[in-house]
Structures are given as C-alpha cells and as structure tokens.
Amino acid sequence: MIYLDYQATTPLAPEAREAMLPWLAGPEAMGFANPHSAHRPGRAAAAAVEVARDRVAALLPKGGRVIFTGSATEAINLAVFGVDARQIVVSNIEHAAVLDAAAARGKPVQLLAADEEGLVPIDAPMPAGKGLVAVMQVNNEIGTIQPVAQLAAAAHAAGALFLCDAVQGYGKLAVPEGADMIALSAHKLYGPKGIGALWLRDGIALRPLIHGGGQEQGLRSGTLSPALCAGFGAAAELAARRMVEDEAHVEALWHRARALLADWQLNGSADRRWRGNLNLRRDGVDVARLMSDLRDLAFSAGSACASGSGRPSHVLRAIGLSDGQAKSSIRIGFGRYTTMAEVEDACARIKAAAAAQGV
Ligand code: PLP
DSSP states (O other): OEEOBTTTOOOOOHHHHHHHGGGGOOGGGOTTOOTTOSSHHHHHHHHHHHHHHHHHHTTSOSSEEEEEESOHHHHHHHHHHHSOOSEEEEETTOOHHHHHHHHHTSSOEEEEOOOTTSOOOTTOOOOSSSEEEEOOSBOTTTOBBOOHHHHHHHHHHTTOEEEEEOTTTBTTBOOOSSOSEEEEEGGGTTSOTTOEEEEEETTOOOOOSSOSSOTTTTTSOSOOOHHHHHHHHHHHHHHHHHHHHHHHHHHHHHHHHHHHTTTSEEOSOSSSBOTTEEEEEOTTOOHHHHHHHTTTEEOBSSOTTTTTSOOOOHHHHHTTOOHHHHHTEEEEEOOTTOOHHHHHHHHHHHHHHHHHTTO
16 A cells, blocks of 8 residues: 555654653553643653643744644634634635634635635735634645745734644744744644644633633643643654755655656646645546545545545635546645655556546
8 A cells, every 4th residue: 555645644753653652651650640630640741741842832933832732623723713803714725624613603704715826815805903814834635835924914914813724834844924823733744643733822812612621721621641742742853853854855756756647737836835745637537436446545536524525625626627627636645754666656556547547
C-alpha cells in the first residue's frame, strides 16, 4: 500500500510516539496521573503538558497563549462561538469545520469568493464593525496558500478579528502573521489524533464552549491527556527542526509527480501552494473507477470528509470547475515519509489506470 493522503492525516512520527509512551505506562510508572492533581505524579504530568505547550507555542507568534482542545474542529468552534462578533465572514474554500460552525451560529454568513487560482483576493470585502473574518492558511483540498497577513490587516482595519485555520500549514510553513486566533491539529503534523489547539492573542476575550472543571484557563474544561499533549509537542518540536528539509523533500516529490502526470491539469495555483498537495484533473476520468482499480494506492477524490458523499467538492466548484471536472479530480498528498520510488510507482499506476479508461 502506498499512502498518498497526507492532507487527511499524517503517520505518527516515531519521535512523537516515543514522547507519548511514558504517559501511557502501567500503574507502577504513575504516568497515568491526572495533570490537574496537586500530588507529585500529577505535578509531573502537568509539567509534561506545559513542556508540550511551549513546544507548540514555539512555532506561533509571540504575545498569545495555546489552549489545548480535542481537535482543530473543536478549536475552530471555540473561536467562532466564543468571540463576540455581530457578523461573520469566511472564505468559500474553508474546511467544513469553519463553514459549518459559522452557519451554526444561526446568523447570516458572508462568503469571500476565492479566484480561479484558489486564492482569496486581498481586497475582499470585510465586515464593518464588530466582526470575525476566517481564512485558512493552506487549503486542504488544493494546497493553495492564502494571503493571510494581508487579509488579517484588512480585517483589523475594518475593526474585525481574524481567525486562521492553520491546520495544513502549521509546522510546514512560517506562521500566519496578524491572526488573532489560530486553529491547529496534531495529526496533520505527524502527531497523534485526538488533540488540537487554539492559539489566542493576549487581550482577546473568549467565552468557553465546554463548561466544567475550568481547565485550560477556564476556556476548555475536561482532563487533558498528557500523552496526547506530549506527542503534539514532540511533533511540533520535530517539525520546527525539520521544516526546511521537509519542504525540500515534498518539493522534489511534487515536481516529479507533476512531470509524470503532465497530461493532467493542475487544480489551483501552480506557484502559491504547499507542494505536499497535488490536486489534478483529467476530463472524462471516472475517479470512482480509478480508485477501485487502484486499491493499493491510498489517495483521495477531494477531501477525506467530502469523498464518499458523492457531492462534488465545494472547493473545486468555488474555483470555477464544473461538476464533471470536480468529479474527475484526484488529490495526491505526500510528506516526510513518502519516497520518490513510491511517487513514481503510484504515478505510473494512475497513468495506466486512466489509459485503461480510454481517456
Ligand atoms: N481544517 C482543515 C484545513 C483540515 O484539513 C482539517 C482536517 O481535515 C480540519 C480543519 C479539522 O481538523 P481535526 O481533524 O483536527 O478536527
């Protein structure tokens, strides 16, 4: 099996797994202690959580704090429901976590339209007065990198706060500048599933979404998992050390795959993109058949969340593709552990399977 779905999730880095193990050990080791307990094992667990928090924060702007959550989806919901915003404005290529959380507030949501390249224009209309603008750093379906710093500045000039879903960019690219809140997920960064975070700029008032014991500075009640925190922290620390190397690696894979599938069209900007993502289309290809013919390749027909629904991707539709074009698109995602031989083998198989369809 060749794994080519790094936007859906990434393998757990061995270093992250190692960092988790002491907190998953048996009864004698005391690693199971509640990090919110005042006794010695509890304080040791709390210290591990704080080391992890610092490691996650090291990749984020100064002047803010990290609130651990169960996922990026939860972090986004905390931001969207927690701020005092009269109006909410989001790009039309956001992940469902942003689109659906914004809609669930029960007030009209204004959409910022991405252009044909999959980029949100920097002069996109901003809400006047108390508003919240949300634009992602890297799109999960087509990999395009949004002009977050300019959009955040425009939101601030209009008096609005800015939320950035940095799930696909965190630890891979420089942190988005200017955001007031940043949502993160460990499992897109070679960390464990089940933990995310919201970075919150100092001075921004937020209402909690989950009530109870008052953990996470009163913003997210519930006992933290030291193992998940430690895994997230180790993954962030590793990503910081390997950022240049990891980027060069996916860059090389991307160019090779693009050359091997040169007769497919690229969806989204060729330049302003994260090269761990290759979203391609070939008109007339039956992607469902392609996927069933290529069961040993784990790639995707759009985002993992949208695929299976049968609905054409809202991102591909937003950048001007027809239903048919959106449905003949595939997403190949690679990362740190993908080899050149795997990419070459996968591309050859995709080519052959498309040729067998006569397209
Ligand atoms: N935002 C983006 C851009 C994503 O790709 C994902 C995951 O697919 C999420 C948010 C949700 O992340 P999580 O799985 O941590 O809830």
